[in-house]
Amino acid sequence: MASPTVALLGTGLMGAKMCRRLASSGFTVQAWNRTVEKLEPLAEAGAKPCPTAAAAMDGASVVILMLADAPAIRSVILEDPSAKALLKGKTVLQMGTIGPKESAALAAEVSAASGCYVEAPVLGSQPEAEKGTLLIMVGAAADPKDDPTGPVWPLLLALGQELNIHYIGPVGTAAAVKLALNQLIASLTIGFSTSLGLVQRSGAPVDKFMSILRASALYAPTYDKKLQKMLDRDYGAANFPTKHLLKDVRLFEAEAEAAGMDTAVPSALGSVVSAAVARGLHDCDYSAVFEAVYGPGEGAGQAQAEAEGAEGSGAQ
Template sequence: MKLALLGTGLMGYPMAEKLLEAGYQLCVYNRTIEKALPLEQAGAKVVSTSAEAIEQSDVAILMLTDANAISEVLFSPKSSISFSQKTIIQMGTILPEESLQFESRICSGGGVYLEAPVLGSTPNVIEKSLFTMVGADSKEDFDKFQPIFNAFSKAVYYVGPVGKAAALKLALNQLIASLASAFSLSLGLILKEEIDVDLFMDILRKSALYAPTFDKKLNRMLERNFSNPNFPAKHLLKDVQLVSREVQKCGLHTSLVQSLIEILQQTITAGHGEEDYSVLFNTICPQ
């Protein structure tokens, strides 16, 4: 099975490495080709267009920023890609309706489409500890392509038809923003009240309120060092904006998610969009 991976960013690059380690024949495409070139030394073939990548593969994996980037790669008039007998696996965070639209266009062209968003960041790819959630219109398709996901995953889940994995991913990413914001507010209060942080964390860790992400982000917040991000703030804002659209569509209350959007927008306006999303601590607890 020949694979292509389109998008060699924070997640795509280590995914490509894991696929090569697993023995797959792989070609890679990135809009900024220089970011993909080092993968040649690991055995990948680097191509200059998305059409080349898909033409030379049986299965094309997309790890792209958003639906616009996916559309540009797949459906640009310059690409003229044939999807006949091709499988497209979309792994980014997009709306369920966007995923269904991609499925319709690809399947109408004779291809197969799966969605497979992941929970985790760059270190989880390297450690093969991602949680991969798959939406496919048949369990047979899930079973056929599960070995690909095993190359970088701790667990792979069949969620249901296309659209359901995309919705599950949004529900989980809402928690990323909510937990980071809630912890930032509590930690900020502890600091402002001059209470011992170690005491606070000791109690928190022993309680039902604890989440492991609190310890993962604690030192970043205390040191206000948000460089070398695993997940930049600007990408979290994009995801939370998608959450807002989906919860509104479902008739759910939106005030919580709107507050998260406001916090992240202020964070990015202050010039922190490229930093780790935990930089929202600076907005919630200014110096």
């Protein structure tokens, strides 16, 4: 069976890698991005650059969304009459991080336009997208695995692996799980930053602290992944930039508040990430939250230089 033609809207940090992965897996990919220059390397990888979202959607059976947020999605596929008219008979595969209520509202609008909506947010960064090993959470009326010859399942297999594709439930449930996981990214990174900062300020040896931490039930692998960046205060190019973490923490806070939960913790997390963004570290790796908790001191100039060097490197 021939692979379907796919429209991929949004070729930022993750979208570009996913586009390359799909093209190399035999799919015909019609790509669109607001920043046209980001499409040029994808043409060399086998994708077809398109001047508008509607042009990318024309002839495609699946429209993959890797746009910044729900307002951007609505602007691109629902508020543009030419794009909205092309939703009829198509499957919209929403793979970015948005709120559960936002996803449910988009699903209703896509359905009203005679399209089918599936949410499939991913956990992982650019290396996983490139290798096709993303963790994928699916929210839909039915598990796409039950329709292996349908348009969605082959795409998910190309971007993840069968063991990494998890059907969660109806639309909204996968979006909630994704936000819950991203809240943990913020919690773990800020918690580790705070502990590491106190160890450094006290003069205790960091290697002793890490040895004890690694041998305990408190350890998480992300600590070692971010340790050197924090010690060097050199956050480099971002697989997942600080500004996107801030968006996700704020989304989690809003959903938690709507669910009647106490939001003191996500509010505090958001304040820390916001402080890092305010220091000009928005396009740096999210380990830059260390700057917000550690405070001024030796190395702060290097962090600022990295922030300035990273300007303009984010998605779209």
